[in-house]
Each structure stands twice: as structure tokens, then as C-alpha cells.
Amino acid sequence: MLFSNFKDTTSLRVTMQQAISTTYKYTSKKENTPTNRGLFHDFRFSLGYDNLQQDGISEAVGSLTVFLHTAGKGASCPYCGHFSHRLHSYYSRHIQDLEVYGHTLELVIKVGKYYCDNVSCPQKIFCEPLSFLARRYGRRSYLVEERIRSISLELTSRKASSLLQLFHITASSSSCLRILQQCGQHNPMHNKSIYVGIDDFAYKKGKDYMSVVVDQMTHMPIALLEDRNGEALDNWLARNPQIQYITRDRGRCFTEAINRIIPGVTQICDRFHLTKNMTDTMIPEIEKMIRQTKQKLKYEYPDRDTASSLILQDIFNMGDVRHREKLKIYRESLNLKMQGMTIEQTAAHLGKKSRYIYKLIHNRRIGAYLNEQQKTALKYVSELATIISAGCITRNILAQK
Ligand SMILES: [Zn+2]
Incomplete structure (x- = not known):
């Protein structure tokens, strides 16, 4: 923070001479803890504000407060520009400045209130402005505002707000946005882009x-x-x-x-939006064409029993190859048994061992050979068959029903 607001070396030298009065030798009251290691127990820092004179300094946990006052030789009225020496009273302005060695720095500046002696000025009493340090009514120095602005330009306001805390600057996300909004109040008048x-x-x-x-x-x-x-x-x-x-x-x-x-x-x-325009126009047209085709074809819907057997066929064909094979042999064995064949005859007919056929059909229900998906599907067979035979064949309509 040392003289960081002065650009060229000439003004820096001049300011250094003038700023001797605001150079502090500061000895921290903190103990030599492992975190600060005593490095900054005794340090000097200089505020580059040559118009201010020091009164004192105080330390709280992690923060420094520097008490200053202005020269008190009068000030110009900010409303009419009339210079006045006639003092009314004093008041303290609290201004946040950039950190000093990990300490928040607050400046408490005793400034004067003056009478404006210009009879045509509507303002009778005015406060001495600190235009070299901060804006009117501002609670932060220009340097702090500049830091908030530069960080907020790079990050979202919430991220900027939390990052600024690391720099010992308190600024809410709304403050970050507000400071950014002051950046570009006006659009550039001359723009040549075609x-x-x-x-x-x-x-x-x-x-x-x-x-x-x-x-x-x-x-x-x-x-x-x-x-x-x-x-x-x-x-x-x-x-x-x-x-x-x-x-x-x-x-x-x-x-x-x-x-x-x-x-x-x-x-x-x-x-x-070109693609969206195209699809928005095309989809209703395509749907219209599909409807026309269906009406022309007059699809023949299966009756309830046919639909039911077709659905069952599909359900029995679910699952992997071994599963389907086992289920097929089971169902065929059962059929042959119903026709009066013995187990040996069935086994010979299907090319399997009679022991295998016996184990397959003895005291077993079909549920033992179905997987969970097939069992679930079986519950809806009759309902589906009714819907399909009534004339609904699209998947969407089935799902809705
Ligand atoms: Zn005035």
C-alpha cells in the first residue's frame, strides 16, 4: 500500500518527503505465536496522504485504526466553490483503506464542518471534502474501490466478495455489483462496426x-x-x-x-433458432402425413385371443438364450404330457434325458421358469389384448392407458 497510488517517480519523491508526518513505527502487542513468528512485530508503513496529519494508532484483533486530522485551514464549498475559513464543528469520517501486513486498516479522520458565507448558496454548512482519498459520503478509499472493481471484473460477485475477505476488505456481493455498475454508465457514442x-x-x-x-x-x-x-x-x-x-x-x-x-x-x-424454426414447421406437417396414411390403410386389428397369444409369445421370448430354451422345453413337455405321452416318450421326442424332463415338469409351476420382467408383463396381458383389439396400436397410447 506504500505510495501505490502515485504513478511517476517525481511525485513519489515529493510525497515521500511530505508523508513523513504520516509514517508510523508500529509495534504489535501480539505475542510471538507460531503463526506470526514475530516477523512483523515491529513494522513501518506510510500512508501516501500528504494532506493528513497523525493523531494516533490503535490495534484490535486483526485490525488497525489510524486516527488522523486535516490541516483545518478551511475548505471550498462543494456546492458553490466558495472558500471558507469559518469553522462550525468537527466530525469523524471512517474510511476503510487497504490492509497493512494482514491487518484491516481503518482511517478515522477528524474533518471540519464550515459555514458557507456565499449568500446565494443554498448550503449554509458543508463538510470538508476528502476528494484526494475517497468519494463524497464514501466509506472506502479509492484504492479499496479499485481493488474491489478489478477483482469483481474477473469473478462473480459472490466469489469476489469472499476473495476480498482474504484481502481484509469487507464488501458484500451487492457492493461488488454496485461498484461495477459505476464503471460504464454510458455507451460509447461512436461505433464503427458494420x-x-x-x-x-x-x-x-x-x-x-x-x-x-x-x-x-x-x-x-x-x-x-x-x-x-x-x-x-x-x-x-x-x-x-x-x-x-x-x-x-x-x-x-x-x-x-x-x-x-x-x-x-x-x-x-x-x-x-434456424433449426428450431425448421423443426417447429416440419413436425406438424409430418404428423399430418402420418395420420393420413393410417386413415387410408385401415389397419386390421387382431381380435382379443389373437392379440393375447401374440403378446404371450413375445413375453416367452424375453430373456437370454438359455432361459428361453429351458422355458421352451418346459412348455413343450407340458403340452406332450397333456396329449398323453409318457416322460420317456417326451424325452425321446425332444432329444433330452428322461431324468431331465422329469425334474423339469415334476411339481413345478410355470412361474419357476419366468424371470421378474416376464412375471410383471404377464399381469397386463389381458388388459393389453383388450386395448389392442379395440384399435389402439401406438406405444404412446398404450403407455397412457
Ligand atoms: Zn456554498
């Missing part, structure tokens, strides 16, 4: 929508507009008649505005 892309984004989801314009050659945003179908968009388009190509999505607001303000421009729809 090929731009435009899209909307939610400032507050479901409520406020804004538009962003991107230069398609540099891929950098060139304008943020306050709306997506209003005056700001119209004005921006009117100010940029050099545009020849605009890439946009399917938003009707953009199409209408472009057609109205710069009708000669070539509008390019992005690939995603």
Missing part, C-alpha cells in the same frame, strides 16, 4: 430485460441498452446507420425494431 449481434438478457429475471450489442468482428460488447423493445434500442439503432449485418435470435422485438429503423440491413438468424 457487423453486430444483438441479444437480450435478464437484469431481473422475469421482470426487467435489457439488450447487449456485440461487435461480431472483435466479439466484444459495445453497448448495453436499457430495454429490448423500446426507445433505447430504437435510439441506438438510429445512431448507428453504418450497420450492414445484424445477428439476432427469434425475438420479435428485435425484428420489428430493425425493420422499422434500419430496414436495409441484412438480418442473420443464429443456427439454433
Whole structure:
């Protein structure tokens, strides 16, 4: 933090001489713990603020407070510029500054309130501004704001907020966003790009929508507009008649505005929306064709028994080869037994050992040879057969029923 706000060496030297009055030799009251190892028990730091004079310093856990005061030789009224010496009172401004050796640094500055003697000025009493240090009413120094700004530009506001805590800077995610919002208040007036892309984004989801314009050659945003179908968009388009190509999505607001303000421009729809347009148009047409074909064919639906036997056939064909083979032999053996064949005859007919056939059909029900999937499917056979014989054959309709 030492003189980090001074750019060139000349001003640095001058400031160093002037800043001697605000150089502190600080001895920490902390014990020599393994964490601080006594390295910074005694350190010097200098605030580069030559307009301030020191009063004292105090330490709390992890934080330093430096008490300062201004020269007190009067100040200019921020409203009319009139210089005044007439003191009204004092008050303390608390300003957060950059950390010092892992300590949060707070400046408590005693500043004066002055009477404004300009009779035409509406302000009778004003506070001495600290414009070299912080904004009016600001609670953070410019350096702290700059650090918040530079970190927030790289990260999401929540991440930035938690990272800033490591730098001993307290800033909520909302503060990070607010400081960022002060960065670019105005869109650049002169923009020469002839090929731009435009899209909307939610400032507050479901409520406020804004538009962003991107230069398609540099891929950098060139304008943020306050709306997506209003005056700001119209004005921006009117100010940029050099545009020849605009890439946009399917938003009707953009199409209408472009057609109205710069009708000669070539509008390019992005690939995603082209595909979506195509499928949205084609799918109803294809569905219509399928319906026509079905009506012409007059599909012949099987009666209930045929449907039922077809479904059973399919169910018995589920499972792996060995499973299907075993089930097939079981069912055939049972059939032959019903026809009056003995076990030996059945075994000879199927080319198996009689002991195997005996074990297969003796005291066993069919459930013993079915897997779980087949058992579940069997429960719905009669219901499915009824639906199919009534004339519904698509899988969707079956699943619905
Ligand atoms: Zn004034």
C-alpha cells in the first residue's frame, strides 16, 4: 500500500518527503505465536496522504485504526466553490483503506464542518471534502474501490466478495455489483462496426430485460441498452446507420425494431433458432402425413385371443438364450404330457434325458421358469389384448392407458 497510488517517480519523491508526518513505527502487542513468528512485530508503513496529519494508532484483533486530522485551514464549498475559513464543528469520517501486513486498516479522520458565507448558496454548512482519498459520503478509499472493481471484473460477485475477505476488505456481493455498475454508465457514442449481434438478457429475471450489442468482428460488447423493445434500442439503432449485418435470435422485438429503423440491413438468424424454426414447421406437417396414411390403410386389428397369444409369445421370448430354451422345453413337455405321452416318450421326442424332463415338469409351476420382467408383463396381458383389439396400436397410447 506504500505510495501505490502515485504513478511517476517525481511525485513519489515529493510525497515521500511530505508523508513523513504520516509514517508510523508500529509495534504489535501480539505475542510471538507460531503463526506470526514475530516477523512483523515491529513494522513501518506510510500512508501516501500528504494532506493528513497523525493523531494516533490503535490495534484490535486483526485490525488497525489510524486516527488522523486535516490541516483545518478551511475548505471550498462543494456546492458553490466558495472558500471558507469559518469553522462550525468537527466530525469523524471512517474510511476503510487497504490492509497493512494482514491487518484491516481503518482511517478515522477528524474533518471540519464550515459555514458557507456565499449568500446565494443554498448550503449554509458543508463538510470538508476528502476528494484526494475517497468519494463524497464514501466509506472506502479509492484504492479499496479499485481493488474491489478489478477483482469483481474477473469473478462473480459472490466469489469476489469472499476473495476480498482474504484481502481484509469487507464488501458484500451487492457492493461488488454496485461498484461495477459505476464503471460504464454510458455507451460509447461512436461505433464503427458494420457487423453486430444483438441479444437480450435478464437484469431481473422475469421482470426487467435489457439488450447487449456485440461487435461480431472483435466479439466484444459495445453497448448495453436499457430495454429490448423500446426507445433505447430504437435510439441506438438510429445512431448507428453504418450497420450492414445484424445477428439476432427469434425475438420479435428485435425484428420489428430493425425493420422499422434500419430496414436495409441484412438480418442473420443464429443456427439454433434456424433449426428450431425448421423443426417447429416440419413436425406438424409430418404428423399430418402420418395420420393420413393410417386413415387410408385401415389397419386390421387382431381380435382379443389373437392379440393375447401374440403378446404371450413375445413375453416367452424375453430373456437370454438359455432361459428361453429351458422355458421352451418346459412348455413343450407340458403340452406332450397333456396329449398323453409318457416322460420317456417326451424325452425321446425332444432329444433330452428322461431324468431331465422329469425334474423339469415334476411339481413345478410355470412361474419357476419366468424371470421378474416376464412375471410383471404377464399381469397386463389381458388388459393389453383388450386395448389392442379395440384399435389402439401406438406405444404412446398404450403407455397412457
Ligand atoms: Zn456554498
